[in-house]
Amino acid sequence: MDKLRLTKADHAREWLAKEIRIGNFARGATLPPEQELAGRLGVSYMTMRKAVGALVDEGLLERVKGSGTFVRNEIPEQKVQKILGLVLPAWGAPENLDTVMHYSQACEENSWLLKVIYVRSWEDGSVYDLWMNCDALVLTVIQELAAMPAFLREKFRASTKPVVVNKGSAREIGRDSVYYVQDRQMELPCDRLYELGHRRILLVDQVTRHGGEPVTIHSNMTGFQEIFRRKYPQVEYNTALMAFEVPLYRQPHPLICRAFEERRAELAGYTAIICPMSFYLAVTTGLRQIGLRVPEDVSVLAFGDRLEADYYYPRPTAFSVLLRDQAYKTLELVNWRLLNPHALPVAVQTAVQFHEGNSFAPANPKQER
Template structure:
């Protein structure tokens, strides 16, 4: 299981303050400088954590005054929850649940299911195949009427295929989101991640960057496809791609030492890349943290591109150029599909969402003179 990031630990600690009454509704949380000192993390890590809590409704900001605990708190999403209604029961399994883009996807699913009187049973795998097995067994035991699932480690062979075949034998429809298992080729709603990776690299190439570092998670097909698009951009623009500038990692590699190792690529001014394309926004902010430790600026020294256009893309003063993920739209479409399938209506076909690059201030034209002086 992946080790939790610093900002998620800070976020959870502040949530504990809220839940146990240390910070009461209407009270101000400690200022940013105090939080930096208390947690021993960077300023942008605090901003990520607080920014997410603001976005999720736990905190609110008052201009020129500070950040406060909300008077009306949202319901937290526990490990496994069930919404009670008079409708049929739809299971939802995601790789993660409480952070990054997943709350938006879940809200899209839940809001539409609730509007149609359906029950929602929700669980997550933490991108672990054994956890996925447990989730599938639980869903089958609960006699769900349909299942929406995000595959676990989709680029590897999945030992849980038999559970999906059991769903088919029981005529229980299921839909996969974000990716799908190639052994099954089920109905799916996904992004064209290959094109997304291409757009990210092409953007930097068009800005004059040639030495571009690509960081890709490869135990999920999303990362494999994003890397493929990254490589294709270099080929189509006739640029050489140095093999050492493509770095891959897996869920288990996401530990502090991995994030620290990223700084290695930027220590030598003569060899450092001028741009970076990241698997997602979360990784991009970790790269940003490493660059700050080396006293390098984005985009003046290094241009940085994320992926998913999550709330993290605008969580710091450096606003990330990022590839847009449909998030809530995808969640709603998944709910519409599964309801149609459960009610024996004609379900919409599988759909591949076209990526869109959202350009912000983390990327800039390559300055050859500044690069030489650096």
């Protein structure tokens, strides 16, 4: 169509079609009143009515007498992108930004449109709203799935719309999942620390209360403790001294740095530290504050995946659950589920990687004293 000869109604139709195509008016949703749409675009009511009528004729919209105008549920993919909803925790974990970047790339390559929300609990109504207005939903575990409202669990169980849980099992809601299940690869960094002579190792962690007891928010990291107890019982692996009870929506970094100063005497003798990648800068800063060098005095193992990690100093030795792999495997699983809506739930293993950077060194005998 010649852009120079487009009427105001043509422009309004193009604008409205684009809003539908990119998911601002989701399939099955009620279209706002035509008077309101006209006000948004700055055209007359009659101009917008013509535009809506044109999209009704094209099969994108449907008028229902007495109810309003709706975006049709069955719109060919050539005319509108499928929407992938992604639910992330509403607190400042830096890996959440990387997760969005990886999902954005995966969605673009698979002709999906990504919609992201950040929530603090499953009770947040935006989780249900997103599920209603997307073609598939990805849930990052922000709480135990058992804490999810019963009506939401039942909606997820009963629907054939793909729902995939990341970073944890989806057994509680009977859906698919993509996450890391602790395996023998997790022994690699433990073996390396042992080879380097480290016998007193400290965990820096964040915990919350569950049933009155402190529980780590980094459940995958419990695998290190299990490995040391089973394979290297002579290693002291202290999980309590630097475990901080901090609400999920608050940053523990100031507490970590302050604790190195306040617990200097108690920390003496530990030659290695294990921490989440998101705590790595706080840990190395805290060590510098008390005159300890990484890795000459204390080795540090970071757990997690961060795009920026190669630019941290020293470059961390890391055991990483690869977020990019998780995003791409999730999209593959979603596309498979669309073709196999009644197949039994499946769990897919996320790839991991152990990379020895510059934060490992042999245990320093002086530090052991």
